[in-house]
Amino acid sequence: MGKTVEINPTTRHEGHTKLVLKVDDDGIVEKGNYLSVTPVRGFEKFLVGKVAEFAPIAVSRFCGICPIAHATSSVEAIEDACGITPPKDGLLLRELTGLGNKMHSHPLHEFLIAPDFIPEADRVEYIKRIQEMRKTGQYIVDTIGGEAIHAPNIKVGGMLKNITENAASKIYYKCREYEKLAKEHVEYLIPIFESNMLADGTEIPEKLGYHDFGYIATDATYGNRENIDQSKVVEYTPYDVYEKDVAVQACTTIPRYNGRLMEVGPRARFAKFHDFKNKGAMAIHIARAYENVVHVKRAMEIIDELDVNGKTRSNEPILGDGEKIGLGVHEAARGHNTHQAAIDAKGRITYYNAIVATTWNIPLIGKATEGTHYKFAEHVVRAYDPCVSCATHVIAMDYDNKIVDKKIIQ
Amino acid sequence: MPEYLEKEVLVLGCGNILFGDDGFGYAVVNKLNELKKEHHILESNKIQIIDAGTGASHFILSLIDEKTPLKKIIIADVIDYGLTPGELKKLYSKDLPDIDKYHIDAHDMPLAGMLKDIEDNYGVKIVVIGCQQKNVPAPDILLELSDEVNAAVDGAVSLIIDELNE
Numbered sequence: 001m002g003k004t005v006e007i008n009p010t011t012r013h014e015g016h017t018k019l020v021l022k023v024d025d026d027g028i029v030e031k032g033n034y035l036s037v038t039p040v041r042g043f044e045k046f047l048v049g050k051v052a053e054f055a056p057i058a059v060s061r062f063c064g065i066c067p068i069a070h071a072t073s074s075v076e077a078i079e080d081a082c083g084i085t086p087p088k089d090g091l092l093l094r095e096l097t098g099l100g101n102k103m104h105s106h107p108l109h110e111f112l113i114a115p116d117f118i119p120e121a122d123r124v125e126y127i128k129r130i131q132e133m134r135k136t137g138q139y140i141v142d143t144i145g146g147e148a149i150h151a152p153n154i155k156v157g158g159m160l161k162n163i164t165e166n167a168a169s170k171i172y173y174k175c176r177e178y179e180k181l182a183k184e185h186v187e188y189l190i191p192i193f194e195s196n197m198l199a200d201g202t203e204i205p206e207k208l209g210y211h212d213f214g215y216i217a218t219d220a221t222y223g224n225r226e227n228i229d230q231s232k233v234v235e236y237t238p239y240d241v242y243e244k245d246v247a248v249q250a251c252t253t254i255p256r257y258n259g260r261l262m263e264v265g266p267r268a269r270f271a272k273f274h275d276f277k278n279k280g281a282m283a284i285h286i287a288r289a290y291e292n293v294v295h296v297k298r299a300m301e302i303i304d305e306l307d308v309n310g311k312t313r314s315n316e317p318i319l320g321d322g323e324k325i326g327l328g329v330h331e332a333a334r335g336h337n338t339h340q341a342a343i344d345a346k347g348r349i350t351y352y353n354a355i356v357a358t359t360w361n362i363p364l365i366g367k368a369t370e371g372t373h374y375k376f377a378e379h380v381v382r383a384y385d386p387c388v389s390c391a392t393h394v395i396a397m398d399y400d401n402k403i404v405d406k407k408i409i410q
Numbered sequence: 411m412p413e414y415l416e417k418e419v420l421v422l423g424c425g426n427i428l429f430g431d432d433g434f435g436y437a438v439v440n441k442l443n444e445l446k447k448e449h450h451i452l453e454s455n456k457i458q459i460i461d462a463g464t465g466a467s468h469f470i471l472s473l474i475d476e477k478t479p480l481k482k483i484i485i486a487d488v489i490d491y492g493l494t495p496g497e498l499k500k501l502y503s504k505d506l507p508d509i510d511k512y513h514i515d516a517h518d519m520p521l522a523g524m525l526k527d528i529e530d531n532y533g534v535k536i537v538v539i540g541c542q543q544k545n546v547p548a549p550d551i552l553l554e555l556s557d558e559v560n561a562a563v564d565g566a567v568s569l570i571i572d573e574l575n576e
Contacts, residue, residue, distance in 0.1 A: 046551045061426055064464035108468060135411050135473055142412040149465040 002030065005374045009037075010381050012112040014065050015358075015388020019366070019381065020246055021374050029377060032369035033242060034362055035250045036388045047352040052078045052318045052343045053156055055352065059339065060150045062356070063389035068101035068141060069332030071154045073223070073339040073354070078156045080225060081326025081343045082318050089310030090158025092302050093144050095222045096171075097151060097159075098330060099299045100140025103178065105333035106266075106292050107133040109385040110189070113285070116379065117192050119199050126188070129181050133292070136178040140299065143167050158313035165308050172303045175296050182292035189289045193282040198379075209281030209368045209380045213261040215268035216336045216360065221298045223330040223337075230327050230338070232258045235355065241363065254363045255355050261367065264335025264360045265384065266291045281368070281383035288385070319343065322350045332357045334387050358386045414470065415478045418456040421570060422466050424487040424521075430552040431488050431543040431559040434566075436461055438486040438539075441567050451574045471524045474532060482535045483528070484573050486566055488543040488559070495544035496558030498565050503529040503536040537573055539566045 002025060008018035016038045022031040043062065047055055056074040060067035072094060079086060086094070107130040118126050138148060144163055145151025153160040163171075196204040218227035238250035256262070266287040270276035274294075276287060320326070320343030328339040335357035342351035361384045369377040414420060421442065423435030439461045446452045452459065462470060466485075474480060491499060506522040525536045544556040555563075 042549075042551055046553075058428065061428055061463055064468070067463070067465065104469075131473065131475065135415075138412040138469060138473060142414060148412060148414055148460050149463050149469050150461050 001025070007374075007378060010034075010378055012115075013109075013382060013386050013388070014063060015386065017362075017381070017386065017388050018249075019369065019374075019377050020249070021369060021377060023374050027373045027375070029369045029372060029374050032366040032377065033246050033250075034366035034369070034381060035246065036252045036362060037249060038251065038388050044352045044354065047349050050349050052082070052320075052341070052347050052349055055339075055341060055349060056154060056156070057150070059354065062354075063387065064149075065105065065387050065389075066101065066332055066334075066337075067150050068097055068145060068154070069330055069337050070339070070354070070356070071151060072098050073328040073330040073332075073337050074341070075154055075156045076223065076225070076328030076330065077326045077339040077341040078318065078328070078343060079326065080328060081320045081324050081341050082156075082316070083320075084157050084314050084316045084318070086158035086314050087311045089162060089307050090312035090314070092306050093159045093162065093312060094154060096299055096302045096306075097141055097145045097154065098332075099221060099295050099302070100137045100144065102137070102333045103140065103292065103295050103299070104134045104137025106288050106295075107137070107185075109288065109333075110185070113382055115199070116382065117189075117199055117285075122188075129185060133178055133181050133185070136174045139174055140171055143171065155313060156318050157316060158311075160313065162308055162310060162312050163306075168303050168306060168308055172300060175300045175303070179293065179296045179300070182296055185292060186289050190286055193285045193289075196282060204282065204379065205372045205376060207280060208372050208376050209284070209383055210279050210371070211263070211364060211368045213263055213364055213367070214257065215271045216257060216262045216264050217269040217272040217331065218329050218336060219331055220269055220273040221295060221331060223328075225327045225329045228327075228329060228336075228338075230340070233338075233355065234259070252359050252362050253355070255360055261364050262360055263364050264357050266335075268335060269331060281380050284383040284385075318347050319345055320347075321345065325351060334358055334385055335360065356387075358384075358388055361386060362388075411477070412473065414458040414460060415473060415480065417458045418480065419458070419482045419484065419574060420470070420480060421457065421459040421484045421574075422462040422470065422486070423460070424462050424464075424466050424485055426464055426548070428551050428553065429548040430545045431541075431555055432546045432548065433553075433555055434488045434541050434543070434559050434563070435486045436463070437555060437560070437563045438566050438570070441563055442570065445567065445571075449571055451571065454574075457574060467521055467524060471521075471528060474528055474534065476532060478532065478534075480532070480534045482537065482573075483525070484570055485525075485536070485538045486570065487538065487540060488546065489538075489540035490543055490546075491540070493542035494558075495542055495556060496562040497542040498562055498569065499540045499542070500569060501538040501540055506536075506538070539569050539573075541566060
């Protein structure tokens with residue numbers, strides 16, 4: 001007759017989520033739901049009326065993992081709304097800060113999946129390599145962003161200041177080291193993921209995590225609003241998509257592009273920009289491991305292109321017409337991350353909306369668990385590296401308009 | 411290695427400015443930055459002051475190892491010890507709660523356990539300048555500190571400067 005299996009909480013990723021799986025008598029998932037149960041934040045509402053420059057400061061606090069990605073999407077959205085074009089060197093430095101964030105974040109995720117895939121005997125060496133990589137990623141964020149976590153140098157109009165020649169060469173040197181480690185990492189990890197085998201010898205079903213939805217990625221390493229038609233993006237509520245008993249527990253929207261669910265993240269970028277055709281959960285891990293190399297190569301290219309004496313910030317006023325909704329797109333570690341803002345003639349925010357990377361992936365993760373045994377569902381979740389706090393921004397209400405957030409918070 | 415790990419002392423303002431008194435650490439960091447001209451110790455190359463928000467655990471603390479020259483970490487944060495709101499309390503590693511390690515998610519790494527490990531394993535002295543909270547409304551947003559906690563910022567700053575001069 002089948003039954004419902006709940007895995008709550010799912011572990012070793014950011015945020016609080018659970019899986020609600022309808023499975024058949026053999027334990028095969030027939031209907032997979034992956035739900036954020038992280039409490040609601042309400043950024044979009046409280047930013048309205050605040051000055052535009054406050055947005056990147058506030059959204060850096062969506063969660064503790066991706067402050068750089070959100071600050072970047074935010075300043076890009078405000079610039080688009082106000083018709084501001086940052087100078088080339090400012091954009092290069094901003095991209096480099098974002099790369100530092102990803103060069104830290106991907107290895108952090110690879111640390112979190114170590115218990116699943118890395119044989120005990122290899123773990124110390126594996127984690128030492130990850131720690132070295134994370135230090136370099138953080139060095140870049142610290143040096144260019146101006147602070148380790150909430151980078152104050154990311155400003156509307158560009159970056160607050162340029163870096164010194166000395167800092168540029170230090171970053172380049174550290175990137176050379178990182179590149180070596182990232183290549184070692186690829187050589188070590190790819191055979192593991194391709195073997196479809198967990199560290200304890202369990203065989204992973206070949207089609208684990210397969211789906212037939214689309215991919216969104218606007219740039220290989222940074223983000224480009226020209227490469228997406230935002231008018232085709234529609235956000236649905238959980239009630240539009242899930243069954244009532246499931247929807248009441250969910251606190252994210254479900255965005256679709258042209259009516260279709262879309263995957264974002266390392267594999268989406270690889271599918272768009274590197275002709276990568278592999279499918280399934282292991283393919284995401286593979287793309288992520290390769291991306292460490294892509295990121296560091298681009299970081300070194302940027303150092304080559306950068307003029308350390310160049311202007312980094314535009315002086316154009318941060319004023320809009322209150323109507324035009326600016327779009328900021330950034331390729332965060334977990335994928336296509338968009339913020340939208342409208343700014344009025346006094347420089348205040350009249351509209352704000354964020355559709356962050358994991359918002360796209362959440363409904364897809366549930367679908368991608370379908371067709372295999374439920375005991376593998378957590379490996380599908382972890383492959384996507386969900387970062388849930390920032391994805392959470394609707395309040396669930398029942399049909400009597402009663403807010404059920406208390407149930408979510410407990 | 412990030413430059414802040416090459417220092418002798420880290421001052422971390424922890425917490426989230428969006429949740430009322432949880433923004434105490436951020437307010438303390440801002441004040442310390444404002445006072446750099448008055449108190450030259452704050453400008454010392456050996457000291458780094460960081461608005462650590464909710465990311466201290468993995469952006470800073472999890473990167474510390476035997477190669478890190480750090481001697482001391484001073485943390486400004488709210489506490490909930492049932493004291494009078496705004497009351498300050500200096501806590502050392504031994505005063506921090508012993509909590510079981512767990513690995514629910516990357517965001518909620520248990521700070522107390524990490525801090526104890528850092529002191530035990532790498533000899534970095536841990537000092538927490540805790541301020542009794544009055545109102546942390548999470549998940550609801552509140553951008554202001556309560557009057558009591560706001561009034562405690564200067565006191566916390568003095569405690570930190572004393573600690574730096576030690």
